[in-house]
Amino acid sequence: MASQTLTDARNYLWLYNTQKEDVETGKVPVIVRGEGNYVIDDQDNRYLDLIAGNTRANATGYGREQVARAMYDQARKMHYFSSANFISLPAVALAKKLAGILPDELTTTCFVCDGSEAVETAFKMAKQYHLNESGQNRFKIISRYHAYHGQTMGALSALGFLNPMRNAMAPLVPGHAFLIPPYCYRCPLNLTYPACDLACADALDTLIQFEGPDLVAAFIAEAIMQGMGALPPPDGYFERIREICDTYEVLLIIDEVITGFGRTGKMFACDLYNIRPDIITLAKQLTGGYAPLGAASTIRKIADAIDTFYHIHTYGNHPVCCAAALKNIEIIERENLVAHAAQMGSYLLAGLKELQKHPIVGEARGVGLWCAIEIVKDKDRRIPFKPEENIAQQLTLAGKDHGVIFRGMGNALEFAPPLSISRKEIEAGLRAIDLALDDVEKKLDF
Ligand SMILES: Cc1ncc(COP(=O)(O)O)c(C=O)c1O
Known part of the structure; x- marks a missing residue:
């Protein structure tokens, strides 16, 4: 018989992307503790x-007392104040910390609440950069088939799967186009690496030309694609992508929401593959899940071109979440x-x-x-x-x-x-x- 918790979950709680029947038949565990x-x-x-x-x-791992303590102390001292027109100390400290550990040129960070918002923020940074810098209203974003960048409407519009998540929410944000992915096990071009000479990366050039170089704000890519299950890029892929982006002044956004903070065996996958992004998106291991936090970090050139960034979230730069991130990163480094x-x-x-x-x-x-x-x-x-x-x-x-x-x-x-x-x-x-x-x-x- 279903437990009271399962019955209550079935009746009162929306579980994300989970069939109600699976809750009723006990296929969804109730997780109560971590050690x-x-x-x-x-x-x-x-x-x-x-x-x-x-x-x-x-x-x-679970049950890190030091992270819990850092959050408790921050909540007691100053749990929340607006992220616009006021400065929070943990947010400044965390932004400075990130500038020290991110790939070289990334200096300036905007904090939001999760990975999807980090992606939205990156899109907005790219658009406002082009507008401020050259007066161009570049509104198009290119992502890849099989890409996953989140669930808010901009991020969802960059989702490269044909599945209910996309279809049920149509119409999505206009101006999104898709590049074929570097899925070597099932190459979309039926080619084999390295004889293919990275034809899947070269296709970005044709796509930008087709979409109109003056209209494309950015190309977004996960360093390693999650869509078909942890797909690393072939050697040389991101070098080719960077060259093409440079040719058309299209900004390169690297989505490190999963790979950031050590998952690949380097602090960032950009370090592993020598990628030089214009904007990087971060979340997940930023706090290790102890608190909701996402971030979009960018290079000095873009930060300098945007005096006032037209963007705001009530819980952006949240002091308790930033305190959790600082302690989490400290543990990653210390251990x-x-x-x-x-x-x-x-x-x-x-x-x-x-x-x-x-x-x-x-x-x-x-x-x-x-x-x-x-x-x-x-x-x-x-x-x-x-x-x-x-x-x-x-x-x-x-x-x-x-x-x-x-x-x-x-x-x-x-x-x-x-x-x-x-x-x-x-x-x-x-x-x-x-x-x-x-x-x-x-x-x-x-
Ligand atoms: C690569 C990537 N980008 C963005 C997101 C969206 O992050 P969130 O679920 O925190 O909104 C995810 C989530 O899985 C992701 O894997």
């Missing part, structure tokens, strides 16, 4: 968190969690590659502590399962039976544990994934 890299549900089941709060936000993520990530990827022995695992890929395995029905022909076969749900439920939480994404399963995960925990997680794959394969007669 280290584990979470515990209301039935006292313990799960190893292989996906950092399911959104890949958690950097330092060397970025280097740790690089080392743990190589164990995780090596273990996932061994799982390619399974008939339904097509490819294991990833960087640092963000990895995925591509699930296929026919390995030789790389044919995925049909959406109605619910393969990801079957596998994630089997994972829970074996005490681990991970998630499905496109045709893939994704793994992105807190950066604080240990080698022993990774080994336990890999064993559980192996067993979950066995269970589902047995059920499906593989």
Whole structure:
């Protein structure tokens, strides 16, 4: 019988993007506690968190007293005052801290409440920059098929999937165009790297020309795409993209909402791939999930061109959230969690590659502590399962039976544990994934 919490959740709470039937049938755990890299549900089941709060936000693990204390102290001293016309000390300190650790040229930050708002802010910065600098009303934004940039209307308009999230909210913001993604396992151009000579990046040139160079404000790209499950770019991809953006003075926005603050084994994926963005978007591991905060940081040239930025959020620059971020980053640095993520990530990827022995695992890929395995029905022909076969749900439920939480994404399963995960925990997680794959394969007669 459903617990009172499930009944109440079913009746009174909108769970994001979750079927009510799954709540009723108990497929949605009620998470009540977190300890280290584990979470515990209301039935006292313990799960190893292989996906950092399911959104890949958690950097330092659960129950960090120091972060809680920093938030408490800030709330007691000054919990909130407007972010316009008044200055909050933690916001200034955090902006200065970011200027010190972000890739070189990024100096100036605007804080908002989450990743979607960070993306909206980046779009607005790009538009106002062009207007102030050259009087051009550049309003178009180019993103990529399979891209995910969030749920507010501008960010949603840059979503590169045809799915209910997009279709149900139409019409979306005009002026969005899409580039083919660097999805090498299923190349949209049927080419093979490196013989392809990065044709998918070169296509940006043609697209900008088609859309009108004087109308395109920015190109936005995740450093590593989440849409089909942790897709790293091929070597040289972002260098080519940067050249094309420079040719047309189109701003390059790199979305590091997932990759920022160590997930790839570098503090930022821009450091890993030597990307020089004009604007970077951040959220998730900025506070590790302890408080809602997003940010868009930009280079001096853009910051100088915008005297008054026409943008405001009641909870932008929130002192308690900025205090949480400062403490979270301090822990990431003090415990060397970025280097740790690089080392743990190589164990995780090596273990996932061994799982390619399974008939339904097509490819294991990833960087640092963000990895995925591509699930296929026919390995030789790389044919995925049909959406109605619910393969990801079957596998994630089997994972829970074996005490681990991970998630499905496109045709893939994704793994992105807190950066604080240990080698022993990774080994336990890999064993559980192996067993979950066995269970589902047995059920499906593989
Ligand atoms: C790359 C990327 N950008 C933006 C967002 C939106 O962030 P939020 O859900 O905090 O609004 C997400 C969320 O998953 C994301 O993965």
